[in-house]
Each structure stands twice: as C-alpha cells, then as structure tokens.
Amino acid sequence: DTEVTQTPKHLVMGMTNKKSLKCEQHMGHRAMYWYKQKAKKPPELMFVYSYEKLSINESVPSRFSPECPNSSLLNLHLHALQPEDSALYLCASSQEASRQGARGTEAFFGQGTRLTVV
C-alpha cells in the first residue's frame, strides 16, 4: 500500500466554522507533512511532523492547528479561516532515513483537500 489518503476531497466552510482535514498512511513512514497550494502556484510547506512530534512550523497562522495522534494519522484543524485561505491542502509522508538521499526517502502525496472558505 503506497497510498496517502486525504479526507474530505472537497470542503466548503464559513469563516466562523471549525473543521478538520484528515490524512492517513500505512507505509510505516515516520515523517508527515502539510502543504498548501494556491491556484497556479507550487505547493508551500506548512508543517512537518517527525516521529509524531512537530518539527517544523513555517510561520503558519494559529487558525491552522496540526495534530498527529499516531504514526499513521495527521490532522489539520481549521478555525476562523479567511477567504484567502481557500486552497488545495496536500498531505505527504516519507520514511526517515539515516542515509541522506537513500532509496525510499521520497515523499508520497495524497490527492489533497480542496478547501473553499466563504
């Protein structure tokens, strides 16, 4: 199984709503990531979890709150979002490797959640 599964595929939420995006992988990967992608732009890194601990937060506003309940799951909790937060949110995972660039260190991406904030 080389899949990263993201749910839901589409989400429309109001600016006062609270919602969560979910990501799941069963490849035994110990690094998981959230990316944000605006239309016609490249993905931008938001958060990195390594061994279920937050290791990188790319200065993301606090209205985005990540959570890694176990090694297979990654959530992104959303609260009080703005219309400009509308984007494709991508989850990815990769294997931690002691040898840089070793085979198997590539990242696997989910198909994303397309979020629209109204």
Add this chain to the structure above:
Amino acid sequence: DAKTTQPTSMDCAEGRAANLPCNHSTISGNEYVYWYRQIHSQGPQYIIHGLKNNETNEMASLIITEDRKSSTLILPHATLRDTAVYYCIVFSGGGADGLTFGKGTHLIIQP
C-alpha cells in the same frame, strides 16, 4: 531564495523524448536532485532522484552534469498522460525537512 531554475513551459510531441532542463548552480555537496511532477488537480508524484551519477528507473532518466550545476530529466517516450508540471528540487533528503518547490516546468505533450 529559489535554488533551481527551470523553463516555465515546454512542448513535446507524443512518442518523442521529453528533455526537461534544470539549473542548480548553488547546489551543496550533500544535496540531491529530486524530480516530482504534478498532473492537474492531483498531488505531486515522485519521479527520480540522484546525487552525481546518472539514474534511470521505469519512469525516467536523470542526467546530472559532472559539476552538478545542472541536470536533465528525460522521459523517453512521452505520452499525453505525461502532461504535467515538473518540479526539480535540490534537497539533502533523508530527514524530515520538507520539500521547497520552485515554479516548475509545465510540460505539454502534443498529439
């Protein structure tokens, strides 16, 4: 700062080899060259990576110049399904640092 430079877009005829260049003149000795592609409305897909030797897999070949300042991704027999944005990324890999995507090359395969 962008670590890689790629052409904004390229066309290639179906069945021909697609050669996608990438400049990475400031690459460090411990950084690998990774290639990913993103087909419209899908998540990015890993293609290949290498350090200094040329690499080949079932999807593509990667040619890295001897000075490592540039590389070329080769899709040997392009099909319409290869139409996508191709990202060249320099990355030390192995850990959990996350990928920094540049603007990539929009490759359009023409029938």
